[in-house]
Amino acid sequence: MSDTPRMPDDLERFPGAGSLSWRYLGQWRLLTTIGRAIVLETAHPVVGAGVVEFSTYRRHPWRRVEQTLLSLQRLLYQDRADREREAARLRRLHGHINGVDPDGRTYSALDPEAQAWVHLTVFDALVLMCELGGDPLDDERQAELYAEWLLVGLQLGVPASEMPGTVPEFRVWFDEIVREKLVAGHGVEQLLDALGRLPAPAQLSFVPEAVWSAGCAVLGTAIRTAVATTLPPDYRERLGERGRVPFGARTVVSLACRTAAVASDLLPTKWVYMPLAATYIAAKREAGRGLRRFGPRDRSGDPATQLADLFVRILDQTGDGVLSWPDLAALARVFSDRLDLAAVDEEVMYAAFHAWWDELRATVDANGDGVVDADEYRVLAEAAPGAAMAALMVRVAAAVDRDGDGRIDQADYARLLGPDSVDTHRIGWLHAMDADGDGVVTVEEFAEALRESVLGRARSDTLEYVLGRA
Structure with missing residues (x-):
């Protein structure tokens, strides 16, 4: 031997x-x-x-x-x-x-x-x-x-x-x-x-x-x-x-x-x-579509169009054409409800969303009218994420990681998506967040995927499924 x-x-x-x-x-x-x-x-x-x-x-x-x-x-x-x-x-x-x-x-x-x-x-x-x-x-x-x-x-x-x-x-x-x-x-x-x-x-x-x-x-x-x-x-x-x-x-x-x-x-x-193998093979194919990045060489989508679509369908929860605190409060509510957070954790979630709202008003509300319209929000696509936004995405990812082991497994992810999600899609979307391809989606990778999506630099089926249906 x-x-x-x-x-x-x-x-x-x-x-x-x-x-x-x-x-x-x-x-x-x-x-x-x-x-x-x-x-x-x-x-x-x-x-x-x-x-x-x-x-x-x-x-x-x-x-x-x-x-x-x-x-x-x-x-x-x-x-x-x-x-x-x-x-x-x-x-x-x-x-x-x-x-x-x-x-x-x-x-x-x-x-x-x-x-x-x-x-x-x-x-x-x-x-x-x-x-x-x-x-x-x-x-x-x-x-x-x-x-x-x-x-x-x-x-x-x-x-x-x-x-x-x-x-x-x-x-x-x-x-x-x-x-x-x-x-x-x-x-x-x-x-x-x-x-x-x-x-x-x-x-x-x-x-x-x-x-x-x-x-x-x-x-x-x-x-x-x-x-x-x-x-x-x-x-x-x-x-x-x-x-x-x-x-x-x-x-x-x-x-x-x-x-x-x-x-x-x-x-x-x-x-x-066999069924389990077929599910995961299909999920890997789905992963290629689960998080689609828009880079200079990637013509699968237009960043400006993507960001406008994100603003209308995901962020503007109240449907009034602008982004305000009630919209972000609705997002906090959706995540808290889906993850069944305890009262103290729910308060932390709302606080993290409110900190991001304060950051948005301070950085992109150019006319000072207290709301952020689509043109103002578009500035974020070209800017580095602010500290409050980065902290918020880590907070959401950490809340998804229910057992606190630093990684998002299928049980964690299924809790976020809900029992009615399709297995193949759920596995594929999660795999798409595995940035280094090591077979493990860490809290940091999950947070980065959410952040890139909210900035309009990628399209996330996770956000669309969770928040587009809210």
């Missing part, structure tokens, strides 16, 4: 939109090879011992597949804070899986080698998915995907020293474990039996149980055969009769995988990817 250290700082380079991991992991066609990964995981003696004692296969045969796919999506596609929560949840969950196997050997789901094996069998499944689909990854793309997957492993807490550093090293390690450590134990038997039992979905509850059972017998055999076809030959022999592949099965599986690959190239994202 490589001795190259991989420190937690590497997580700053966590694979995001545009990475190979994002492209491949969430595709529905991973179902063609995820069975191989789960069987090989369970064949490891440590994992198999935990499966025998803690498994729910007999009662809920497909729960492991469903939970594995969901957890993988959470680990890869969600924002950094949510990824960290999912990784912590998995560590807590696995911390409860330990004991003594029938041969008297102690086991723990947190065993370092077992953790690395479970994690890296997914990389193996992704590579095989592409190979069987007719779009194999060349050496360069395999190396790129593997480097990404190591970072996901670090996020999970897999020790760097347990994960081979390169794809060639991984292949040697993988083959060695298959050859010398994997067993065809009771855990694998339970898993293969479970793959043949398909629970009837609620939509088909009208189908007689005998008919459904007969259909499952045929389909279950086909699924087990398809999974066996994807297993390494050495391990398939170890399975004996359960690993036998009938004549023609490889051709059928190859055809199915290629069909799935073609469909993935032709169908829209929402059908190609």
Whole structure:
């Protein structure tokens, strides 16, 4: 194995939109090879011992597949804070899986080698998915995907020293474990039996149980055969009769995988990817539209027109054509109501808006009539933000950050937008505020995005959604 250290700082380079991991992991066609990964995981003696004692296969045969796919999506596609929560949840969950196997050997789901094996069998499944689909990854793309997957492993807490550093090293390690450590134990038997039992979905509850059972017998055999076809030959022999592949099965599986690959190239994202992955992929695209900056080289909008539109639809809440304290008081009320602020925090919010109003009158009310019209407000677009305005935006952002951890996560943001907001849009708009692209929206970044929007230098879907609807 490589001795190259991989420190937690590497997580700053966590694979995001545009990475190979994002492209491949969430595709529905991973179902063609995820069975191989789960069987090989369970064949490891440590994992198999935990499966025998803690498994729910007999009662809920497909729960492991469903939970594995969901957890993988959470680990890869969600924002950094949510990824960290999912990784912590998995560590807590696995911390409860330990004991003594029938041969008297102690086991723990947190065993370092077992953790690395479970994690890296997914990389193996992704590579095989592409190979069987007719779009194999060349050496360069395999190396790129593997480097990404190591970072996901670090996020999970897999020790760097347990994960081979390169794809060639991984292949040697993988083959060695298959050859010398994997067993065809009771855990694998339970898993293969479970793959043949398909629970009837609620939509088909009208189908007689005998008919459904007969259909499952045929389909279950086909699924087990398809999974066996994807297993390494050495391990398939170890399975004996359960690993036998009938004549023609490889051709059928190859055809199915290629069909799935073609469909993935032709169908829209929402059908190609599993729900959580599809939501976040769409959200990243939405993020490009969620905060649109108007710079000298960006002709997507005219700053003057944008500022006039902002003034009429967002700032002039009373609709009298000018900006006055009642307008800003209305904005303070909207934020306070949406964030459900306590009385003392609401007073602070109103005070911050009033300080900005005093600053506006002192700096842009050129004729001294006590109100600010659109022409006077336009001066702000070319000026540096005043101290009161900058402080106000930080105050609003800090109020959104309910737990005070210095970052705005989806729960914080959803509280501001309300439960009726569309998930994809909400995630996309939040991502648009991530100025440095590190997967975390800090209070400062959120405040800057609001400030740039109020100055007419960018268009914020957040402000339009919250204040344009007020």
